[in-house]
Amino acid sequence: MNFKLILNVAFHLLKARLKQTVVAAVGVTFGIAMFIALVSFMNGLNELLDGLMLNRTPHVRLYNEVKPSENQPLDLSEEYKNNANFINSIKPKDRGKSIYNGKAIIKVLKEDPRVIDVAPKVTSSVLFNSGTIEISGFVNGIDIIGEDKLFKISDYIKQGKVTDLTQNNSIIIGKGLADKMLLTVGDIIKVSTSNGNLASLKIVGFSEIGIAEIDNVMSYTSLATAQKIVGQPKNYITDIQLNLYDKETASAVAKEFHKVFNLDAMDYQTANAQFETGSTIRSIISYSVGIVLLIVAGFGIYNILNMMIYEKMDSIAILKATGFSGNDVKWIFISLSVIIGFTGGVFGLLFGYIFSVIIDNVPFETTSLPTVKTYPIDYNVIYYVIGISFALCTTIIAGLFPALKASKIDPVEIIRGK
Numbered sequence: 001m002n003f004k005l006i007l008n009v010a011f012h013l014l015k016a017r018l019k020q021t022v023v024a025a026v027g028v029t030f031g032i033a034m035f036i037a038l039v040s041f042m043n044g045l046n047e048l049l050d051g052l053m054l055n056r057t058p059h060v061r062l063y064n065e066v067k068p069s070e071n072q073p074l075d076l077s078e079e080y081k082n083n084a085n086f087i088n089s090i091k092p093k094d095r096g097k098s099i100y101n102g103k104a105i106i107k108v109l110k111e112d113p114r115v116i117d118v119a120p121k122v123t124s125s126v127l128f129n130s131g132t133i134e135i136s137g138f139v140n141g142i143d144i145i146g147e148d149k150l151f152k153i154s155d156y157i158k159q160g161k162v163t164d165l166t167q168n169n170s171i172i173i174g175k176g177l178a179d180k181m182l183l184t185v186g187d188i189i190k191v192s193t194s195n196g197n198l199a200s201l202k203i204v205g206f207s208e209i210g211i212a213e214i215d216n217v218m219s220y221t222s223l224a225t226a227q228k229i230v231g232q233p234k235n236y237i238t239d240i241q242l243n244l245y246d247k248e249t250a251s252a253v254a255k256e257f258h259k260v261f262n263l264d265a266m267d268y269q270t271a272n273a274q275f276e277t278g279s280t281i282r283s284i285i286s287y288s289v290g291i292v293l294l295i296v297a298g299f300g301i302y303n304i305l306n307m308m309i310y311e312k313m314d315s316i317a318i319l320k321a322t323g324f325s326g327n328d329v330k331w332i333f334i335s336l337s338v339i340i341g342f343t344g345g346v347f348g349l350l351f352g353y354i355f356s357v358i359i360d361n362v363p364f365e366t367t368s369l370p371t372v373k374t375y376p377i378d379y380n381v382i383y384y385v386i387g388i389s390f391a392l393c394t395t396i397i398a399g400l401f402p403a404l405k406a407s408k409i410d411p412v413e414i415i416r417g418k
Contacts, residue, residue, distance in 0.1 A: 010335040025344040032348025032387045035290030037355035042286035044376035057268045058241035059250040065264040097238040119146035121239040122226040129190040130181040137217035141226020160205020171201040175208040176215035302398040326407035337399020345391040
């Protein structure tokens with residue numbers, strides 16, 4: 001089989017039907033370009049939302065939760081333990097939020113090779129007081145260096161710096177909370193707890209995540225200041241947060257640490273199950289739409305090659321009469337589809353990248369997402385590989401059926417009919 005001759009014949013057939021060839025190639029180009037732009041945008045959006053929610057959540061969180069007693073008296077009875085018991089005489093026990101022997105646990109976790117770093121935290125519900133205004137909210141006492149390393153909270157500090165929390169009796173409050181209470185940096189805000197403790201804290205900055213439910217109630221201070229506010233000693237912590245090198249193992253690691261340290265453990269997948277489902281659905285939709293575009297382009301190529309066969313019956317008969325076999329004719333038409341697919345695919349990659357760059361530079365500013373300035377785009381090479389691979393596969397399949405039909409044409413019947 002002379003592939004050089006076959007390609008030469010294929011190119012001549014393409015030139016003879018240049019208009020239809022260009023239409024087919026443009027269909028492939030448009031399909032790939034839209035596929036890349038759509039998938040890049042949707043995955044960029046998913047990454048943005050992951051940054052707002054999932055990346056703000058520790059891979060594993062260790063804490064003490066108020067829960068009912070696991071061993072009720074009836075369950076311990078040999079006579080009734082296998083029955084369906086509805087009497088729960090022992091009510092939930094308040095073990096307190098404090099993690100016993102927290103410093104030793106943190107030391108062990110930091111030595112674990114699977115753990116990137118550990119950030120202890122003190123959380124408490126409080127009342128913020130400014131003049132006659134009193135708003136309920138939360139104080140997060142954080143290890144400033146560890147918290148910023150794991151969760152990049154400095155990216156969300158709109159005024160001031162997270163390191164300003166090293167000052168005694170300082171606090172960074174949510175922008176929504178500040179707007180409600182007409183507070184500015186340098187003002188003093190009073191914070192009271194449920195057990196009657198009262199503290200006066202200096203505002204050194206504002207944080208704005210972009211989620212109103214958080215910005216309206218959340219605040220940050222240092223561990224030492226938070227412990228002082230709730231009237232607890234320096235070893236008091238309520239949460240141990242840790243991130244893993246392989247976050248996909250978070251569920252298994254959480255179960256392991258639950259048994260080892262006898263603490264409640266929650267992995268980020270459980271904490272954000274509903275959110276992750278939304279990301280998965282958006283990805284499925286974007287890939288589905290892109291693939292449908294490429295399939296439609298494949299049908300266009302199929303129709304064009306099919307029409308080309310009917311119009312080139314004489315040429316096919318002459319080729320066979322001059323010594324071309326049915327297999328040669330088949331490869332001529334497959335070559336036609338590959339040339340169209342490859343040419344359209346290359347231009348599709350180029351235009352897909354151009355569209356992505358254009359979207360990436362379109363201004364997008366909203367108060368709900370203060371850290372976002374343009375529409376998000378994910379420039380992952382895998383999308384381009386998927387696009388060109390699927391385009392070639394689609395066009396080859398689209399050209400295969402017309403090629404098989406062309407290879408079975410009987411030149412004697414065509415010439416006799418003429």
